Each structure stands twice: as structure tokens, then as C-alpha cells.
Amino acid sequence: SYVLTQPPSVSVAPGQTARITCGGNNIGSKSVHWYQQKPGQAPVLVVYDDSDRPSGIPERFSGSNSGNTAALTISRVEAGDEADYYCQVWDSSGDHPIFGGGTKLTVL
Amino acid sequence: EVQLVESGGGLVQPGGSLKLSCAASGFTFSGSAMHWVRQASGKGLEWVGRIRSKTNSYATTYVASVKGRFTISRDDSKNTAYLQMNSLKTEDTAVYYCTIASRLGGGYWFDPWGQGTLVTVSS
Numbered sequence: 523s524y525v526l527t528q529p530p531s532v533s534v535a536p537g538q539t540a541r542i543t544c545g546g547n548n549i550g551s552k553s554v555h556w557y558q559q560k561p562g563q564a565p566v567l568v569v570y571d572d573s574d575r576p577s578g579i580p581e582r583f584s585g586s587n588s589g590n591t592a593a594l595t596i597s598r599v600e601a602g603d604e605a606d607y608y609c610q611v612w613d614s615s616g617d618h619p620i621f622g623g624g625t626k627l628t629v630l
Numbered sequence: 631e632v633q634l635v636e637s638g639g640g641l642v643q644p645g646g647s648l649k650l651s652c653a654a655s656g657f658t659f660s661g662s663a664m665h666w667v668r669q670a671s672g673k674g675l676e677w678v679g680r681i682r683s684k685t686n687s688y689a690t691t692y693v694a695s696v697k698g699r700f701t702i703s704r705d706d707s708k709n710t711a712y713l714q715m716n717s718l719k720t721e722d723t724a725v726y727y728c729t730i731a732s733r734l735g736g737g738y739w740f741d742p743w744g745q746g747t748l749v750t751v752s753s
Contacts, residue, residue, distance in 0.1 A: 552736070552737060553733075553736025553737040553739075555737070555739035555740075557675075557740075563745075564727055564742075564743040564744060564745055564746055565675065565727075565740070565743050566742075566743070567739060567740065567741040567742075570739040570741070571734060571736050571739070572736075576741060608674065608675055610675075610739065610740070611737055612733075612736075612737030612738045614737065617691060618677055618691060618693070619665075619677045619731075619737075619738065619740070620677075621674055621675040621676070621677070622674070623674050624674045624675070
């Protein structure tokens with residue numbers, strides 16, 4: 523079955539740029555979605571269809587997807603961005619979603 | 631505003647049963663497929679299953695690990711989806727979320743999510 527691979531952790535200083543990757547075989551041919559989950563809270567959609575942002579999500583959050591790697595980029599990182607981030611695609615053959623293992627973003 | 635509120639979680643012994651509810655508001659519930667996703671403590675997100683709308687014959691699909699033990703249903707008159715969990719195992723311990731899937735042409739994404747309800751399977 524299709525597997526999404528994320529780094530377990532990413533660290534970044536405030537004001538810098540964080541890049542969280544999501545690897546998968548030819549993931550560039552799929553639509554990738556990203557969720558932010560803070561401790562004790564439900565996931566929140568921050569990017570859908572590779573690079574679109576839902577209403578209310580800051581422009582600092584952006585996404586890209588090409589080849590075997592998708593990425594979520596957070597510019598001008600703030601302390602409040604510290605959270606777990608998950609990528610997700612839809613497995614059209616199995617008709618079910620697939621989540622990456624998640625990446626813990628630490629703001630130093 | 632779209633809102634999803636789960637309830638029904640709690641402590642249950644292995645082999646026991648529990649039924650979760652997901653009360654929905656702010657959108658056309660009857661026309662939407664409803665999904666359940668769970669998350670064990672300190673672990674990632676795992677899709678549990680979904681139920682489609684009446685138009686799609688209320689079709690259900692489940693992850694292999696719960697097939698035959700869990701049943702998703704819905705009552706469109708009450709705008710509520712359910713997750714009936716039988717023969718519970720310790721590995722079913724998790725926070726269970728209900729959510730809605732949407733898409734514009736590509737694959738489905740989930741938004742919004744309920745606040746979750748904790749299910750603990752332990753003796």
C-alpha cells in the first residue's frame with residue numbers, strides 16, 4: 523500500500539522558515555493536504571490540494587508538491603506554530619485516506 | 631458555522647462494546663459522507679472508516695483492523711453519525727474524531743474535525 527514518509531521532528535528559530543517534507547512514490551501526481559495539531563486539540567487543515575489555504579490560515583503557510591516530495595513551508599515561524607504536522611493523500615484505488623506519520627515542529 | 635461534536639467515549643473492558651455519536655450542524659448533513667479517524671496517545675492519525683450519504687446507498691468502508699468489529703451508521707433526521715465498536719481490544723484505545731471529507735477535483739481532505747472523544751480499553 524502507499525506510504526507517506528515524514529521526518530519525526532523539525533526545529534527552527536523564531537522568525538526563520540520551516541520546511542516539513544512528505545515523501546511518497548510519485549506523490550507529485552497526487553493532491554496533498556496538510557494538518558496542524560496542537561497538544562490536546564483536534565487537527566486543523568492548513569493546506570489543501572498541494573498549495574491552497576483554507577480561509578483563516580495565514581499566508582505564512584504554503585505548500586508545494588513535485589516528484590516524490592511534497593512540502594509544507596512555514597515562513598516567519600512563530601512560537602504558536604509549534605505543533606505536530608501531518609500530510610495526507612487519498613488512495614483512489616483503495617478509496618481511503620493515507621496519513622503521514624507526522625512531524626513535530628519545535629520552535630527554539 | 632460547521633460544527634461536529636463527538637460523545638460517548640469512556641472506559642470499557644477488553645471484549646466490551648461502546649457506541650460513539652457525532653452530532654453535526656451548520657451544513658447539509660444528509661448529503662455528506664461522514665468519516666471517523668482515531669489517534670492513540672502519542673501516535674499519528676489513523677482513518678477508521680466512513681459512511682456515505684443516502685444517495686450513495688449509505689455505503690460503508692472500514693480499515694482492515696476494525697472490519698467486522700466496528701459499524702458506522704447515521705440518522706439523517708438527527709444529523710448524527712455513529713460508531714458502534716464491539717469486541718474492543720486494548721489497541722483500540724484512542725481519541726476518536728469525526729470529520730467531513732471534501733474535494734475540488736483532486737483527492738479528499740478533512741475539514742473540519744470534531745473535538746474528539748477518548749476511548750480507553752482496559753481491564
